[in-house]
Amino acid sequence: MTTSAVVSAQNLGLTFKTNDGDVVALSDVNLTIDKGEFVSFIGPSGCGKTTFLRTIADLERPTSGTLTINGQTPDQARKSRAYGYVFQAPALYPWRTIEKNIALPLEIMGYSQAQQAQRIKRTMDLVNLSGFEKKYPWQLSGGMQQRASIARALAFDADLLLMDEPFGALDEIVRDHLNSELLKLWDRTQKTICFVTHSIPEAVYLSTKIVVMSPRPGRVTDIIESDLPRERPLDIRETPEFLAIAARVREGLRAGHSYDEDHV
Amino acid sequence: MNRVLPILTVLFAIVVIWYAAAIGMNAPWQTTLNTRAELTDVPFTDFALQTWAQERPVLPAPHQVIGEIWNATVALEFNSRRSLAYHGWITLSSTLLGFVLGTALGVALAVVIVHNEAANRSLMPWIIASQTIPILAIAPMVVVGLGAVGITGTVPRALISMYLSFFPVVVGMVKGLRSPEAIQLDLMRTYDATTWQTFWKLRWPAAMPMLFASMKVGIAISLIGAVVSELSNAAGGGLGVRLLTGSYNGQTIQIWAALFIAAALAAVLVMIVGAAERVVNTRMGARP
Amino acid sequence: MSQLQFFLALVAGGLSAAALALSLVTPFEQALLLKAFLGLGFLTLLRFFLPIGLWADGALALLGAVALLTSVGIFSPAPAFFWMALIAAWLFAWLFVERLSNVLAPRLADNAGLGLLIPITFGAALLVIWEVVTRGANVPPVLLPAPSMIGAQLANSASILWADFVQTFIKSVLPGYAMGCLAGLVVAILVDRSPFLKAGLLPIGNFMSALPIIGIAPIMVMWFGFDWQSKAAVVVAMTFFPMLVNTVAGLNASSAIERDLMRTYAAGYWQTLMKLRLPAAGPFIFNALKINSTLALIGAIVAEFFGTPIVGMGFRISTGVGRLAIDLVWAEIAVAAVAGSAFYGVIALIERGVTFWHPSVRGGRT
Missing domain, CATH: 1.20.58 (Methane Monooxygenase Hydroxylase; Chain G, domain 1)
Known part of the structure; x- marks a missing residue:
């Protein structure tokens, strides 16, 4: 069913040229992500999970193979504003208030003032930040800043959300909370989400599909379809079904020699 | 090579623009000269060459300036009043004396300010405020005032340079000596290190980058102070005096030559401080 | 104790x-x-x-x-x-x-x-x-007059001092400052588009910032005459390079992540410039504006040492020194000091208003 494929990669490869020789960041990646899926990419540092996400976003150029987003090239997809991207850091502009930060993509894409106001209100409600419109980023906690950056990615209604370890810098308590909120948000908006993480519980808790990757060269070693229900309370993480999937992810990581010590 | 090529290109462009501008700016006078000499139909190439060879051009061509520098340095006795080497030496000596004094004073004051809260609170606001005052304007008065009580020669000019180079050093050093983080200072506390030990083993090495950064600013501004302070005593000599006499006599080539020498001095002095910085950095274990 | x-x-x-x-x-x-x-x-x-x-x-x-x-x-x-x-x-x-x-x-x-x-x-x-x-x-008052004498002279010569202030500050410093800073800013933005030009101009700009540019004053006096135009020209030359160097550095101050963000929006060059890179360069631009406020006043006063109409702060200082009217010179310096501090203070206040978000202004963590 290629029509419903949001992201489709065939034999995708990416090699960085550095002073110390070539580094194979991605090698022979084959993957199809369908509409409405929540896909997690998991693996140790250097496995290419972030690189793959950046390639989808046209922030990196693949050196071999093909990659399409909604049937378009990554460049066309970027220019048609097909996705929202959430970075590891909130990357909110400190000279703009929260609402102005969320308005940033809307201004660039030429939305009218009225549309901007309406979308700001909707997305701020969606991430539970109402009441903080006039605050500056540096007046908020790290978790709230990251929520604002998610709101910014949602503001222009792209169907695809790319998230690169968005909660990596937050403590576990905040992270649990934001994870369950993200699931609710996904359920409500029906978006397709690609989510990079290096936490096994986080990947299993959130995903419908888990892509296990391993380094040197960066490649996909396992793709696990999760049969957990869409409705997931936090304590689902103690159920045998959850633990079974987590065990399979761990197995996949081990098979890819991902537990080897880094040689660097 | 990748770094040199763009610089050379820009420099080349500057020289080309300079020559072109010299033709344009000197043309009216050259036309007057040619009319007086009843020369007509001068070919453009000849005309261009003429504009680059005037005695008192509005804008001298680069080769005229370099020729003047050659004539006024290598081709002259060092002690000649027309020797740029002689005037350059006068400027250099007060620059260096002032710079050394200013740096020493700046470092000493920074040490006091970092260690004494009262000194910090009384002095720092005034030091920062005085940065905003056009201190150079005082230069002629200091030279004349000290001259009135019999202090003449290098010392008054060096005092101006000292005053100017002192500010960047004291501000930079206070920042540098305070740059160690709280945990590094706490570590010294756990060793029960004395103030003196903390200073030599932590604060002083940590302040080195700021010291050199402010010394580069200090030596450049010290040279400016020396040149400006020379303006008020035409008998004393120095590159500033060459600028002044050149301006009175309309000797543009002389002005540009003095300017080039001053620029070269500034460049060499900053480079020397930069070289010292690299040596110290290497010895402190920085990567080359 | x-x-x-x-x-x-x-x-x-x-x-x-x-x-x-x-x-x-x-x-x-x-x-x-x-x-x-x-x-x-x-x-x-x-x-x-x-x-x-x-x-x-x-x-x-x-x-x-x-x-x-x-x-x-x-x-x-x-x-x-x-x-x-x-x-x-x-x-x-x-x-x-x-x-x-x-x-x-x-x-x-x-x-x-x-x-x-x-x-x-x-x-x-x-x-x-x-x-x-x-x-x-x-x-001896020639060496150092008492503050009370300087104060008295300030009051007595108020009209002279005001005329000098207008000549030097209003006519020379302000136009020169505005032109020099604007030119530096515009050239920096133009140069920024070409890495080759940037690589060539930036070291030269840095080098020029260390040079005694003030020495071009006699040349400017010859080119533009004795009046304020030549002083403004010196001020332009002195303020141009600090602004150029700082703005170029500031335009590169935005982080890679912030620029990637603009790329994911498929933002154009000017959108990225106006919405990200110029605001991020704000602290750098204001740094240059502050440095230049001091340089401009120095440049105008020293340029007047090389010839002026018979009015101006630099003119008064150099002739006052010659006539040993030191208390008038000190009064003039007091005016220059107040003008310089006030100029700087105004720029610093505007900076606080515009770059309120920067850690150095709000005094917080990053």
């Missing part, structure tokens, strides 16, 4: 006692206030038995300053005990500042008013010492 405070208190009290003893040879009613100060200063030696508040030291320093200023005309030449009283008053002021800052030190941020008292005390002490020493020791 710290070691330093102990010594300050001991020397100040002892010096007061000695000066009081020496002053007894003069007629009783002469310089009564000064003697009262010395007597009270002597009594502070009691602090080694009874605690004395730091405000007592402050009040004593103030009393000493008033006593010295009122009695400086009485003696000619000033006797030894007068100078000892000056040193004692200064030590009391020092002791006051030392104790006050020790009280304030643990509470850095609050007590802003009291914190301000310390530099004010220092500045006032400096002025008092200047006044008392120049008048008490009959320092």
